[in-house]
Amino acid sequence: MAYLEAIGIDLWVSRRDSGAGAAADHAAGASAVTEHASSASAAAADPAPSPGETAARWEALRSEVLLCTRCPLHLTRTQGVFGVGPRRADWLVIGEAPGAEEDRRGEPFVGVAGQLLDAMLRAIGLDRRTNVYIANVLKSRPPGNRDPRPEEVAACLPYLVRQIALLQPKIMLAVGRIAAQNLLATSVPLGRLRGQVHRFGELNTPLVVTYHPAYLLRTPADKRKAWEDLKFARSVYQQLGQGALTDGNRS
Numbered sequence: 743m744a745y746l747e748a749i750g751i752d753l754w755v756s757r758r759d760s761g762a763g764a765a766a767d768h769a770a771g772a773s774a775v776t777e778h779a780s781s782a783s784a785a786a787a788d789p790a791p792s793p794g795e796t797a798a799r800w801e802a803l804r805s806e807v808l809l810c811t812r813c814p815l816h817l818t819r820t821q822g823v824f825g826v827g828p829r830r831a832d833w834l835v836i837g838e839a840p841g842a843e844e845d846r847r848g849e850p851f852v853g854v855a856g857q858l859l860d861a862m863l864r865a866i867g868l869d870r871r872t873n874v875y876i877a878n879v880l881k882s883r884p885p886g887n888r889d890p891r892p893e894e895v896a897a898c899l900p901y902l903v904r905q906i907a908l909l910q911p912k913i914m915l916a917v918g919r920i921a922a923q924n925l926l927a928t929s930v931p932l933g934r935l936r937g938q939v940h941r942f943g944e945l946n947t948p949l950v951v952t953y954h955p956a957y958l959l960r961t962p963a964d965k966r967k968a969w970e971d972l973k974f975a976r977s978v979y980q981q982l983g984q985g986a987l988t989d990g991n992r993s
């Protein structure tokens with residue numbers, strides 16, 4: 743409750759039965775599940791590489807990203823921003839591109855929008871230090887925070903696809919239009935992508951869409967809808983585990 747207050751979401755309790763919320767959330771999540779095939783395709787990781795091999799692949803990918811010169815953004819960035827979080831996390835959150843603070847610090851979502859994202863994630867039990875991995879479509883900051891250009895996305899998306907293949911998340915949350923549309927290879931507006939379970943890549947990973955925290959800072963009235971999305975994503979995740987207790991990481 744404190745988290746919801748902290749991110750500016752009013753708490754509403756049903757007049758009829760304040761205890762019915764969790765069940766209603768769950769039912770809403772279940773009934774809204776429709777599956778959409780994504781034309782984007784994640785390369786599946788080799789079957790069961792050893793932990794040492796997996797670690798080596800992560801490090802090789804990270805080095806490639808940090809040294810990348812595939813697009814002109816490498817000329818203006820301070821550094822590449824790879825991703826953050828446990829590499830066994832069930833959850834993967836995907837944003838658009840590093841901003842000024844991320845470019846300076848080399849970590850996604852560490853500016854003001856990142857603080858709101860952290861609060862949103864905490865509200866559903868997620869923390870980048872323990873159980874959620876966070877990455878962006880673009881690894882380099884576009885000057886002036888302009889939208890990524892199609893050729894920049896085309897150059898950079900393969901890195902994200904390889905991260906996904908290594909991480910093998912159980913669920914993905916795309917925050918914002920740019921991440922959602924590029925991952926789903928669609929131009930459908932964000933509002934119409936919400937409230938559904940899309941599927942990503944060869945592993946058919948469930949993908950849920952919500953607003954970008956920077957948008958929510960500009961449009962606080964939509965925080966309520968973002969909270970619905972987060973509850974929906976949580977219910978999808980819980981249904982995957984069929985009630986099994988989990989700390990949010992693969993065993």
Ligand code: URA
Nearest residue numbers: 837838839840850851
């Ligand atoms: N916005 C994003 O989409 N990603 C970040 O890392 C920071 C801001």
